Amino acid sequence: MSSNKAKACYTYEAALEAAVKMENDGFRSYLEAMRKLKNKQARLVLKDAALDELEHKHALERALVEGTIEGEHAMERPVPTMNLDYVLHQKELSPDADARQALAFAIHLEKHAIDFYQKMMQGCEGAPMAKLFEKLLNDETRHLQELEDMYERHFMAEN
Template sequence: MSDAATCYTFEGALETAISMEEEGFRNYLRALKAVQNKGAKEILRENALDELNHKHQLEKALIEGQVSSSDEMLREIPSMNLDYVLKQQDLGPDSGVREALAYAIHLEKGAVDFYGRVADGCAGAPMAALFARLKAEESLHLQRLEDLYEQHFMTEN
């Protein structure tokens, strides 16, 4: 991936974001092929489709020459930082839902961090808003995954 401290032109910013989404999709696809657990496959499949949707939206913006405004949330959602307590590991045939969620949490956290670094590198430039929006969207995905993990695997005392 390109140096995240660099600011981009409109096309460069979109190409960078498209590459990031493609990489995320490929990671989910590899994991999806590796696992056998039905629940794990469903989590990975949904997240792979989210990555494809983001990529499609960005490619459409590249063709149209502008990013469409939407009603999607534009603020970053705070994370529980489960990536710090969950082990990052590749998935295999015996991986279950817990491992798939941990895997997805790490991928989404990586995307949040990447988009945040690029937005900071573009501070004050028009592209900063695009990357801040992408960071906010990824943080929403991260929060949903963390909430799901908490609901199913973190017991209350």
């Protein structure tokens, strides 16, 4: 049944509702993790990521009201990423997690959003909705690249 669901294309409104739910789930994951972390820098990493999710959610909700993504803010092309989620194995955070672990957690959550939008885009291939999901996917790749760049700057050996 889930394979049929992945291949289904949504109406514009249903697609936006699904995206709002996914963004809200990401926001809630960040919020829950922030509440249990003791390390201030780790909380700050997640705070910035949570605020990005909130911005996405609000843009999608505005699109439900206005009938279009505001100013077509989403990007036209995907941004290449390093795929650090395959190297970093931080999927849950303990209260003692540091900023590196929080960043790895955020990278995994962004990768989840990318996977979601890729599946939605593929399910709507050839339909007008595919373009919306492509733009949302491209915007998520930008967020993932920003997180990976931060990880590289602060935590990779050559730096």
